[in-house]
Amino acid sequence: MSTVDSAETSTDTPFGDSDFVVVANRLPVDRDPHDANHGWRTSPGGLVTAVAPVMKAQEGAWIGWTGVADEDFEPFTIDGMHLTPVTLTSEDVLRYYEGFSNATLWPLYHDVIVPPEYHRTWWDAYVRVNERFAAKVAEVAAQSATVWVHDYQLQLVPQMVRRLRPDLAIGFFNHIPFPPYELFAQLPWRDEILRGLLGADLIGFQRPADAANFRRAVRGRLGYATKGSTVSVPPGDFLPAHLVRAEPFPISIDTPYLEELARDPKIVERAKQIREEVGNPRVVMLGVDRMDYTKGIRHRLKAFGELLAEGRLDVEDVVLIQIATPSRERLEQYKIIRHDV
Structure with a gap:
């Protein structure tokens, strides 16, 4: 599968029609094993539980992978959510998802409970897939839309989207811990990750310590000034100077809905x-x-x-x-x- 070069993508292409766009590694659905027609069912998971109610209320688009490798799918709607699939090859799954995301970043961000592995081919795949997600955002987002990118698999997407569509308001939420600087510094591509995240206007973390770890990494690695929760990003990488807020927003669940189910x-x-x-x-x-x-x-x-x-x-x-x-x-x-x- 060909990669997407953000420098070659024109910003003059027509805007999409979605005013609110959620971007996550996975769509909130799985193939239904009991459906002879290979239909879909809503999948379990913390991200889906937390984000799906917001998604339904906004009637926007959710961009993500279906969980099925080497197959292209057209956009579809399920349970009131408009879903836009991104295709991953078997090699992408091996290197981007199982490799860099879950054998490099996941253990590193979880206090190195198991040793992270570092491979350049995994990093190259991570960049390639993040480019593909960013291109899909640029395609479906309406002018001046709000884009909400989720989790550690897509940390480069905010900067890539900002380059492609500077008109968009971009948020990022990290659903796992952000490691202390001493651990994060082990990552060979630490500066690229930080710059990728700083393409967002607002970066959310689960805990105050995670937000503080991120801001400390930005100061220590990139030398950017921070004041409170605000990071001052200077011009560079073909982007203008801008301010980024990095704050904790402990995620919750749809409590009224669960109370209704319990009755x-x-x-x-x-x-x-x-x-x-x-x-x-x-x-x-x-x-x-x-x-x-x-x-x-x-x-x-x-x-x-x-x-x-x-x-x-x-x-x-x-x-x-x-x-x-x-x-x-x-x-x-x-x-x-x-x-x-």
Whole structure:
């Protein structure tokens, strides 16, 4: 698949018609294995749970990968969301997604729980795919639209979009920790990542410490001035000077919707059935996570076993149900965590 060269893309092309554009590595859908026509169903996950309600209210476009490699899909609508697919090849999945995103950035940003791997071919793929996402944004966004880019897989997209469409308001939200400067400095392409993020007007983080880590990295690596939460970006890289806010915005969920579900008679009855199926315990402990080494599932199971062994919990009174969605199963560290659990 050919790459997109932002320098060769004309800003004179017609604007799209979406005033609000969400950009994430994945679309909020999966192929439905029970649908003979290969239909789609809404996928689980924290990002989808948090962003989908905003998306539906804005009636904008969601740009992302379908999860199916080497297939092109036309835009489609599901559950009130207008979805615009980006194609990834099998090589993209191997190098951009499983490689740089999840074997380089993910462990680095999670306190180096496992050693990150650094490969130039992975970085090249990361740049190539980010260019493809940015080109799709430039295609579908209306004039002066708001673009909201999500997460560590797309950290170069804000700067690329700003070059292609300087009329857009660009936000970025990082759904995982941003590492301390001493760890982030290990990344060979640290300056490119920082400049990519600084293409946004507003950068959101989960915690105050993450925002502070980012601003410290900007000062230490790029020498840009910061005042409070504001970063002063000088002119350069074919872009004018601009100000960027980098602040914490702890993400939440659609609480009223979940409260409504909890009162639904069908769900109340199903909850009763589940409790009966596991022996009507007094307490049901529930864990819902991806099968990932950052989630503490092994430690949770070990702690539960120790509480039983010490007699602090009684098997007649307490049941632990752990839902662990398989994830990134071709990566060695994920094979290990699934085996151990």
